[in-house]
Amino acid sequence: MPILPIDTGRYGTQEMRKVFEEESRLQRLLDVEAALAWAEAQVGEIQKEDANRIMRMASTKYVKLDHVKEIEHKIKHDFMAVVQALAEVCGPSGAYVHLGATSYDIEDTTLALQLKDAFAIIEGRLNDLEYTLMKLAEKHKETIMIGRTHGQHALPITLGLKFAVWMREVSRHIDRLRQCRERVLVGKMTGAVGTQAGFGPRASEIQKLVMERLELKPVEVSTQIVQRDRYAEMICLFAVIASSLDKFATEIRELQRPEIGEVAEAFETGQVGSSTMPHKRNPMTCERICGLAKVMRSLVVPALENVPTWHERDLTQSSAERFIIPEACILLDYMLVLMKNVLSKLQVNKKQMLKNLNLTQGRAMSEAVMLTLTRKGMSRQEAYSLIRKLVSKSEAEKHPLKEILLGDPTVGKILKPKEVDAVLNPYNYLGTTTKQITLAIKMTGKEREVRCRSH
Numbered sequence: 226m227p228i229l230p231i232d233t234g235r236y237g238t239q240e241m242r243k244v245f246e247e248e249s250r251l252q253r254l255l256d257v258e259a260a261l262a263w264a265e266a267q268v269g270e271i272q273k274e275d276a277n278r279i280m281r282m283a284s285t286k287y288v289k290l291d292h293v294k295e296i297e298h299k300i301k302h303d304f305m306a307v308v309q310a311l312a313e314v315c316g317p318s319g320a321y322v323h324l325g326a327t328s329y330d331i332e333d334t335t336l337a338l339q340l341k342d343a344f345a346i347i348e349g350r351l352n353d354l355e356y357t358l359m360k361l362a363e364k365h366k367e368t369i370m371i372g373r374t375h376g377q378h379a380l381p382i383t384l385g386l387k388f389a390v391w392m393r394e395v396s397r398h399i400d401r402l403r404q405c406r407e408r409v410l411v412g413k414m415t416g417a418v419g420t421q422a423g424f425g426p427r428a429s430e431i432q433k434l435v436m437e438r439l440e441l442k443p444v445e446v447s448t449q450i451v452q453r454d455r456y457a458e459m460i461c462l463f464a465v466i467a468s469s470l471d472k473f474a475t476e477i478r479e480l481q482r483p484e485i486g487e488v489a490e491a492f493e494t495g496q497v498g499s500s501t502m503p504h505k506r507n508p509m510t511c512e513r514i515c516g517l518a519k520v521m522r523s524l525v526v527p528a529l530e531n532v533p534t535w536h537e538r539d540l541t542q543s544s545a546e547r548f549i550i551p552e553a554c555i556l557l558d559y560m561l562v563l564m565k566n567v568l569s570k571l572q573v574n575k576k577q578m579l580k581n582l583n584l585t586q587g588r589a590m591s592e593a594v595m596l597t598l599t600r601k602g603m604s605r606q607e608a609y610s611l612i613r614k615l616v617s618k619s620e621a622e623k624h625p626l627k628e629i630l631l632g633d634p635t636v637g638k639i640l641k642p643k644e645v646d647a648v649l650n651p652y653n654y655l656g657t658t659t660k661q662i663t664l665a666i667k668m669t670g671k672e673r674e675v676r677c678r679s680h
Contacts, residue, residue, distance in 0.1 A: 241346055241555050245343075249339075251290055251293065254335045255283035257334045257335050259283035261414065268430055270425055275318040283311060288310045304332060311323075324423075325431075329449055334435070334439065343554040347554070347557060347561065348402055348403070351399050354561055354565045358568065361385070361388040362385045365384035367383055371582045378581075378588075381652075381655060382655070385658075398465070402462065407442075412435070412451075415428075418449055419447050448536075449537045450534070453531040457528040461528065463521060468518055474510075474511035474515050477508060478515070486574055488574065489571070489572045490509070490510055491567075511567060518560070524549045524553050586624070586625040587619070587625050587627055588626050594612050597648045598612070598636070598639055602639070630649075
């Protein structure tokens with residue numbers, strides 16, 4: 226009976242869940258056993274007829290999951306149950322199944338095959354998200370809004386700048402994922418303590434042939450297991466990516482508040498926001514992303530705890546990894562899909578952005594006024610002190626900053642009314658915003674072309 230939300234189908238995509246389903250994993254274990262038999266036949270350790278029989282029968286068509294579980298129930302060893310089930314269907318050739326190997330030669334190599342598929346899916350999701358943000362950055366390059374620091378109005382920016390910042394963050398994650406993949410996608414055939422003694426004099430060649438057949442890299446050196454710093458790095462990276470998605474989702478949630486109302490998740494026809502308040506339009510998808518990011522970050526600790534092991538290996542990693550590795554891959558993939566969907570349908574309220582921009586009656590342009598006075602000859606410190614006083618007066622008297630500036634004799638001696646209008650125009654104080662966005666989009670486009678060619 227399904228219990229957890231991943232099991233029930235509430236969270237996760239079918240594509241990623243399939244990578245870690247029991248039957249899919251069993252087939253991967255059999256694939257590795259088949260590759261081992263083939264490699265051993267190539268170097269003369271076993272007869273090619275036996276290898277061919279093992280390769281032909283190494284399929285869930287013949288090795289049934291239910292039967293493997295029956296064997297495991299009796300012998301209390303999950304992987305040996307796979308070996309026994311495969312050997313049974315291979316007849317006399319079954320004597321050569323798993324020859325020279327230890328369980329984790331097969332288990333860790335199988336995990337590498339699963340993660341190879343998982344990495345491909347996640348990179349695809351990141352590429353889709355990056356492209357979505359590219360389009361949004363271009364579309365909203367000049368969509369002006371107030372920038373906020375400490376939750377307070379700061380200076381004008383554009384929505385496109387926000388999206389460009391997120392876009393480049395995703396681009397860096399793609400780079401990190403590709404670098405991490407090189408260290409994570411490795412398999413091994415090194416035996417019980419890493420010496421390869423059980424594989425005979427051509428052990429190194431056997432490992433090389435197995436990994437070439439499976440399209441994996443062999444470990445440089447190992448103990449009984451692939452060292453867990455690799456998987457710890459992966460989980461840490463996934464948590465960092467999840468934290469970026471958390472950041473994006475949090476920003477959307479903040480900007481969706483009715484008192485801000487600048488962007489919002491799309492609310493589909495028939496969708497319900499609250500069981501008792503018909504007016505509610507909760508940012509439920511973004512909230513889900515933020516919630517799942519907490520779970521993702523929690524997986525970092527057991528991943529790091531898995532790095533230490535007694536001597537050449539103990540069993541403390543195994544039970545934790547059965548949870549954290551599939552969970553990390555499934556949840557990150559799901560979060561990326563959710564974030565892309567939110568951004569693809571994001572509602573942008575430009576009128577509300579302009580209204581909020583003018584909420585402080587021009588006081589958000591205080592820096593622009595101060596620097597203009599400085600460029601006209603007033604010292605920076607004197608200009609800051611004067612404008613700070615005038616801004617305080619504007620706020621206290623609830624009068625637009627323009628009126629206060631025009632009524633001040635010191636400002637009047639330096640700035641003409643038209644100059645005051647110009648300096649208080651937020652469109653005149655966007656600096657290099659559009660240039661930065663254009664360059665960021667161009668850089669991202671070039672990187673995408675390179676990635677495309679590398680595939």
